Amino acid sequence: MSQLLTRVDRRAHIAILLLIAIAVLVPVLALATPPRSLFHLPPYLVALFGKYLCFALLAVALDLVWGYCGILSLGHGAFFALGGYCMGMYLMRQIGTRGVYADPILPDFMVFLNMKALPVTWWGFNHFPYALLMIVLVPGVLAFAFGWFAFRSRVTGVYLSIITQAMTYALLLAFFRNDMGFGGNNGLTDFKDILGFNVQSDATRAALFAITAIVLAATLLIAQLIVTSKFGKVLIAIRDAESRTRFIGYRVENYKLAVFTLSAVLAGIAGALYVPQVGIINPSEFAPTNSIEAVIWVAIGGRGTLVGGALGAVLVNWGKTYFTGALPEYWLFALGLLFILVTLFLPQGIVGLVSRRRTIPEAPRGGDVEEGKVDSADVPAAAR
Amino acid sequence: MDQATLTRSLLYLDGINVTFDGYKALRGLSLTLEPGEMRAIIGPNGAGKTTMMDVITGKTRPDEGDVYFGGSQDLTQLDEATIAELGIGRKFQKPTVFESHTVEDNILLALKAPRKAIATLFGRAAADQQSRIDRILETVRLSDHRDRFAADLSHGQKQWLEIGMLLAQDPKLLLVDEPVAGMTDSETAQTALLLKAIAEDHSVIVVEHDMDFVRELGVKVTVLHEGSVLAEGPLEAVSADPRVVEVYLGR
Amino acid sequence: MRVRNIAALLFLTFCLCTGLIANAHAQSFEEALAGFTTDEYSDTDKAITELAASGNPRAADIIGALQDGRLYFNTDAKKVYIKDKSDVPQDAATGTPASGVSADDLSPVRLNNRLRRTVDAALGGLTLLSNDPGRRFDAAQSVFKSREESALSALDTAIGKETDPRIKRALMEARAAILASKTDAAENVRLGAIETIRARGDQDALGLLSGIAAASEGPLRNAAQAGIGAIQAKLALWNNLQNVWYGLSLGSVLLLAAIGLAITFGVMGIINMAHGEMVMIGAYTTFVVQEYIRSHNPALFGMSLFIAIPLAFVVTGIIGIAIERSIIRFLYGRPLETLLATFGLSLILQQAVRTIFGANNREVGAPAFMSGTFDFGGLAITYGRMWIIAFAIIVFIALQLVLRLTPFGLRMRAVTQNRRMASAMGIDTNRIDALAFGLGSGIAGMAGVALSQIDNVSPNLGQSYIIDSFMVVVFGGVGNLWGTLVAAMTLGVANKFLEPFAGAVLGKIVLLIFIILFIQKRPRGLFALKGRAVEA
Numbered sequence A: 001m002s003q004l005l006t007r008v009d010r011r012a013h014i015a016i017l018l019l020i021a022i023a024v025l026v027p028v029l030a031l032a033t034p035p036r037s038l039f040h041l042p043p044y045l046v047a048l049f050g051k052y053l054c055f056a057l058l059a060v061a062l063d064l065v066w067g068y069c070g071i072l073s074l075g076h077g078a079f080f081a082l083g084g085y086c087m088g089m090y091l092m093r094q095i096g097t098r099g100v101y102a103d104p105i106l107p108d109f110m111v112f113l114n115m116k117a118l119p120v121t122w123w124g125f126n127h128f129p130y131a132l133l134m135i136v137l138v139p140g141v142l143a144f145a146f147g148w149f150a151f152r153s154r155v156t157g158v159y160l161s162i163i164t165q166a167m168t169y170a171l172l173l174a175f176f177r178n179d180m181g182f183g184g185n186n187g188l189t190d191f192k193d194i195l196g197f198n199v200q201s202d203a204t205r206a207a208l209f210a211i212t213a214i215v216l217a218a219t220l221l222i223a224q225l226i227v228t229s230k231f232g233k234v235l236i237a238i239r240d241a242e243s244r245t246r247f248i249g250y251r252v253e254n255y256k257l258a259v260f261t262l263s264a265v266l267a268g269i270a271g272a273l274y275v276p277q278v279g280i281i282n283p284s285e286f287a288p289t290n291s292i293e294a295v296i297w298v299a300i301g302g303r304g305t306l307v308g309g310a311l312g313a314v315l316v317n318w319g320k321t322y323f324t325g326a327l328p329e330y331w332l333f334a335l336g337l338l339f340i341l342v343t344l345f346l347p348q349g350i351v352g353l354v355s356r357r358r359t360i361p362e363a364p365r366g367g368d369v370e371e372g373k374v375d376s377a378d379v380p381a382a383a384r
Numbered sequence B: 001m002d003q004a005t006l007t008r009s010l011l012y013l014d015g016i017n018v019t020f021d022g023y024k025a026l027r028g029l030s031l032t033l034e035p036g037e038m039r040a041i042i043g044p045n046g047a048g049k050t051t052m053m054d055v056i057t058g059k060t061r062p063d064e065g066d067v068y069f070g071g072s073q074d075l076t077q078l079d080e081a082t083i084a085e086l087g088i089g090r091k092f093q094k095p096t097v098f099e100s101h102t103v104e105d106n107i108l109l110a111l112k113a114p115r116k117a118i119a120t121l122f123g124r125a126a127a128d129q130q131s132r133i134d135r136i137l138e139t140v141r142l143s144d145h146r147d148r149f150a151a152d153l154s155h156g157q158k159q160w161l162e163i164g165m166l167l168a169q170d171p172k173l174l175l176v177d178e179p180v181a182g183m184t185d186s187e188t189a190q191t192a193l194l195l196k197a198i199a200e201d202h203s204v205i206v207v208e209h210d211m212d213f214v215r216e217l218g219v220k221v222t223v224l225h226e227g228s229v230l231a232e233g234p235l236e237a238v239s240a241d242p243r244v245v246e247v248y249l250g251r
Numbered sequence C: 001m002r003v004r005n006i007a008a009l010l011f012l013t014f015c016l017c018t019g020l021i022a023n024a025h026a027q028s029f030e031e032a033l034a035g036f037t038t039d040e041y042s043d044t045d046k047a048i049t050e051l052a053a054s055g056n057p058r059a060a061d062i063i064g065a066l067q068d069g070r071l072y073f074n075t076d077a078k079k080v081y082i083k084d085k086s087d088v089p090q091d092a093a094t095g096t097p098a099s100g101v102s103a104d105d106l107s108p109v110r111l112n113n114r115l116r117r118t119v120d121a122a123l124g125g126l127t128l129l130s131n132d133p134g135r136r137f138d139a140a141q142s143v144f145k146s147r148e149e150s151a152l153s154a155l156d157t158a159i160g161k162e163t164d165p166r167i168k169r170a171l172m173e174a175r176a177a178i179l180a181s182k183t184d185a186a187e188n189v190r191l192g193a194i195e196t197i198r199a200r201g202d203q204d205a206l207g208l209l210s211g212i213a214a215a216s217e218g219p220l221r222n223a224a225q226a227g228i229g230a231i232q233a234k235l236a237l238w239n240n241l242q243n244v245w246y247g248l249s250l251g252s253v254l255l256l257a258a259i260g261l262a263i264t265f266g267v268m269g270i271i272n273m274a275h276g277e278m279v280m281i282g283a284y285t286t287f288v289v290q291e292y293i294r295s296h297n298p299a300l301f302g303m304s305l306f307i308a309i310p311l312a313f314v315v316t317g318i319i320g321i322a323i324e325r326s327i328i329r330f331l332y333g334r335p336l337e338t339l340l341a342t343f344g345l346s347l348i349l350q351q352a353v354r355t356i357f358g359a360n361n362r363e364v365g366a367p368a369f370m371s372g373t374f375d376f377g378g379l380a381i382t383y384g385r386m387w388i389i390a391f392a393i394i395v396f397i398a399l400q401l402v403l404r405l406t407p408f409g410l411r412m413r414a415v416t417q418n419r420r421m422a423s424a425m426g427i428d429t430n431r432i433d434a435l436a437f438g439l440g441s442g443i444a445g446m447a448g449v450a451l452s453q454i455d456n457v458s459p460n461l462g463q464s465y466i467i468d469s470f471m472v473v474v475f476g477g478v479g480n481l482w483g484t485l486v487a488a489m490t491l492g493v494a495n496k497f498l499e500p501f502a503g504a505v506l507g508k509i510v511l512l513i514f515i516i517l518f519i520q521k522r523p524r525g526l527f528a529l530k531g532r533a534v535e536a
């Protein structure tokens, strides 16, 4: 055990301890302090930061595949959204007769669409354990199936990025359709309670926040152990020189598949935690822009550092909340500029600024590119 | 197919053709390597030496021809990882090491051990792992650099590290593409010694342009030209062959 | 009733054929008009028929006004008036404004369903002999649909006089339509008519034959059913052709959107996520050009696209060069970083356009040559779509020529194939990079001009094309312009053929999934280049 813990670096130690601390502190400050007190946390802030932590979890998941294995997924928003929909379906079925149409089984939108019976896809979602299972399985199986095809036929680099983007785009279109049975355009909302607790209540909010913080801490710990294991070293080897890794006998596709699936499951969990805290899930979560935005959180925080992704997610979203409140016109300018400046001047991200250890190799500039390295630069003329 | 030669051989190439966009890189290349043999391959630039290694290691699929390993394994049907696990190791013409890993981790990754994802994730390190790594680092004289990032090594050191990774794999057959390019004379001599030591219990194919180095190895030489074998035999014999002279000097 | 109608039309025909003297015309015209003032349906009916037979040039206008409910009469004055669009009464007989008539004294000439048929037939007969070929054709078509037997004799006359083969055929078809459904006609006449209708072979002919097949038996029924079968087969063929045409039209849109990307991504290997925004800026250039023309020189509006095309090329080309010099050149060899930086750029460009022009759709007009439809065989072809297809092909050919024949194209290919060698040979690779990227962006801008004609011009315009464009380039095989062409057209046509079965959205999903699977089978696209450069 102690030997395992030595593999967790200082950054991750700090982050994990911090998360555990706020998991305890935030509910205390939100619930046990009088509203007037200086230390009191208003409930809306709890929900807001709970949301940020979900994004942080998504960013950690993304960093695992992109930062360590060089797979730039532009479709992680899809896994996030699928996890969210699974949770949303559980929450919908908890509404029961409290809906507008008071149908004990069918959610309101189904009654509205004149559906007679519950679609098969919704069966079992009234049981929380089943919903939990689906939160893991649905994104996991999709990622596995997708990766099985893609990695086996060696789709790499930007090609992979583009087809992941196409994947989430296809899902976006599909979920917009009413006859998919997932609420179409409006998605799922008006949730009442989760495991018998009112989702809107301050106590539930605080509890969800604490759970999210703990899950994030646990994820950071596990991810840190993975990337420092020999498995993690192989991932980094694949990122640096994919074909070289093959030539010393590693089945690159299996490694990629494993880490991609794991990452998708984590993204799904993040989505599932997100939905009860924001109270809605709709198809716009599948929008390709969302997935790309998640990538930029990781890039800003520091690719290949795990903690950096989480940090980037919180900072960028904090900025977004501020900007869209104060200067809505300028948020996209700011975000766009951030994309450009970070990729041009801060390739190691914020964490890379403060740590001396290189996290990702300097990319070759101009001149020749060494064999293997070009793997990630999988475009004809770009291989300069 | 010559059945007798095939079963006796460790590596058997017959009638290999490889075409890139109409350009014939290999034309009917045939070559056999006995178990335990070390072979030097020379030939002008573009003769197809690297392409031959690509074919053996599964990177390039030949349009035509047979490639057999150990008398029975058809390499044209296997992928790179399987071929590597069969026991064929390769050093690239341009040194390719894992730049963001330390020297030690580079050797660790290459070290002969289970390659499955499950094994690397949950498996325990073999007891003698550290001593094997130490021995290899000793051999390639990188012990002092074990904690440095491979990206920071000099060109020659990267060459050595790659040879070290090859040793760590402990393959039956080593394919070594231009191991001494960019090395000083004394480093070249040391590499020759090292290769000869390796050849005592491995089969080796060495591609090299440096004639002194090839002479140092003192093994059978195959001359490739325009994708097929031009001459084969001891270095003295082939370098006296007028066709070889023509190929090397006539341009 | 029928008989009288026929008689009247026969009379009309007779008049026209023999050219009765004008006096007689005038007299019967006056008398006929008076028939409208009694407010009796039977008199109105007679009046219509007589008016039609009078041969007076005002007849068509008057009956037309009656059809539109604009014909009024005054019982006391026994006069008839037409109210024009602004409700001003005119003297029906002369067509001049009627002074001193108060609207209160006028009552409308009323129609019932039976009268409406008389009106239609009379108008049909009148226009069958009109001087305007277009109106004659339309009249023949409306007779085909109404199958008013009373028009038969007028038709015969018209057929005799007609010289335009297209109209003549329409007239014959109209005649056949009447004869085929005329139960008291001889069987062989009806059979012959069915043949003619079958040869016409459109939806109307199909409806007519179905009616006949249902209402008759024996050889007639068989002939009608054979005709139905033949027409259905032919219609199915045309339907497929129409789908192909729609598909090509969609394909040309995809091609336009993707072809610039085929340069920047396909040839140069730059992942430009702001490509769609170049298209969008091209569309806004069109908007600005049209606004300027509207306020400065409206006469030039027809030329607006021809002004916008080169302007969009220059504007987006310059923006492209600026992007390459300021951002992309620092990221060569790092495609994923390029992707992110250019995505950031696309956000900025979108927001900039939103700030300048507002978030709503902007109205971009279509010049006259872009609007309207024509029929080609069984195809309905809109001019706008046709010109866009033509434009896409022209752009494609021009680009091929630039790449193959100009020194710039040669240098560009040299640089993308072997940068160091090209630079050693004295080619300024930086300049070529910038120009090539500018070229790709400029083409995207020109595409925007075309797309402004068929899509909403909004800041989000580009976003809707970017994924499709990448799909097209990747599907076609990176670095291969012909592949891009084939891929765009294939996807366009496939999309249109899927739509009837799967619906637009599902069809699109199916195609996306297909491409995802396809890339996995052939990671380098349809027409992959082999070789070291690609493999690397």
Ligand SMILES: Nc1ncnc2c1ncn2[C@@H]1O[C@H](COP(=O)(O)OP(=O)(O)OP(=O)(O)O)[C@@H](O)[C@H]1O
Pocket (backbone or CB within 6 Å): B020, B021, B023, B024, B025, B043, B044, B045, B046, B047, B048, B049, B050, B051, B052, B093, C530, C531, C532, C533, C535
């Ligand atoms: N993937 C490829 N695509 C296109 N051409 C290739 C590819 N691989 C090799 N070639 C061509 O095949 C020929 C043989 O190349 P190869 O690398 O095998 O030569 P070599 O004998 O190793 O030369 P050198 O001594 O310079 O290393 C060359 O002309 C090369 O350009």
Ligand SMILES: [Mg+2]
Pocket (backbone or CB within 6 Å): B049, B050, B051, B093, B177
């Ligand atoms: Mg070589």
